[in-house]
Amino acid sequence: GQNIDQPTEMTATEGAIVQINCTYQTSGFNGLFWYQQHAGEAPTFLSYNVLDGLEEKGRFSSFLSRSKGYSYLLLKELQMKDSASYLCAVRVRGNTPLVFGKGTRLSVIA
Amino acid sequence: DVKVTQSSRYLVKRTGEKVFLECVQDMDHENMFWYRQDPGLGLRLIYFSYDVKMKEKGDIPEGYSVSREKKERFSLILESASTNQTSMYLCASSERRSDRGVQETQYFGPGTRLLVL
Numbered sequence: 001g002q003n004i005d006q007p008t009e010m011t012a013t014e015g016a017i018v019q020i021n022c023t024y025q026t027s028g029f030n031g032l033f034w035y036q037q038h039a040g041e042a043p044t045f046l047s048y049n050v051l052d053g054l055e056e057k058g059r060f061s062s063f064l065s066r067s068k069g070y071s072y073l074l075l076k077e078l079q080m081k082d083s084a085s086y087l088c089a090v091r092v093r094g095n096t097p098l099v100f101g102k103g104t105r106l107s108v109i110a
Numbered sequence: 111d112v113k114v115t116q117s118s119r120y121l122v123k124r125t126g127e128k129v130f131l132e133c134v135q136d137m138d139h140e141n142m143f144w145y146r147q148d149p150g151l152g153l154r155l156i157y158f159s160y161d162v163k164m165k166e167k168g169d170i171p172e173g174y175s176v177s178r179e180k181k182e183r184f185s186l187i188l189e190s191a192s193t194n195q196t197s198m199y200l201c202a203s204s205e206r207r208s209d210r211g212v213q214e215t216q217y218f219g220p221g222t223r224l225l226v227l
Contacts, residue, residue, distance in 0.1 A: 033215060033216075040221075041220065041221070042114075042200060042218035042219060042220050042221050043153075043200070043218050044218070045215045045216075045217070048215060087152070087153065095141070095160070095206055095214075097141075097143055097155050097158050097168065097216075098216055100145075100152050100153040101152060102150065102151065102152035103152055103153075
């Protein structure tokens with residue numbers, strides 16, 4: 001089976017930096033995605049990694065190490081609107097559905 | 111912008127009723143997916159489709175069926191709704207993978223929150 005692990009909940013302070021980790025054990029690997037989901041809404045795409053290294057996109061960055069089966073999402077200069085669930089998802093092989101982790105609920109406090 | 115729409119945001123049905131959840135995408139995507147999302151269980155794949163009239167079972171297809179008669183529309187059917195099918199249902203679509211190596215992310219609809227009484 002496919003297994004994707006991420007912490008269930010995290011809390012961080014407005015203006016700070018937070019790192020959300022994701023580890024995966026899958027039968028193949030063809031890319032890793034991060035999604036943001038606000039309560040009661042649909043997931044929206046944040047980032048994509050297929051090669052090792054860091055991808056930066058404004059306040060958000062995502063890192064991948066394929067040899068370690070590990071990724072993280074880094075959120076800088078946290079804002080209250082960043083309070084949401086963050087979903088890690090892996091594409092195991094080409095043109096197959098994404099396999100999702102259970103999500104990390106991030107609470108940003110003043 | 112990609113747009114995925116679902117027929118209802120909220121739905122209340124009775125046990126034993128036949129339920130249709132409709133999903134339409136306007137980006138000519140080949141792939142379409144149905145997930146359900148439950149607290150503590152995350153997103154679980156019910157069915158997906160790579161093309162018109164094609165369907166594949168996901169991780170939890172029991173109690174569900176699907177229909178894809180047109181490329182833009184993917185329907186989820188609960189033949190006889192049960193209380194354990196109370197959930198948030200999310201439809202998604204994506205392009206078929208190309209050799210260009212372009213990322214093919216899945217785009218989600220707003221979700222249908224179904225309550226079965």
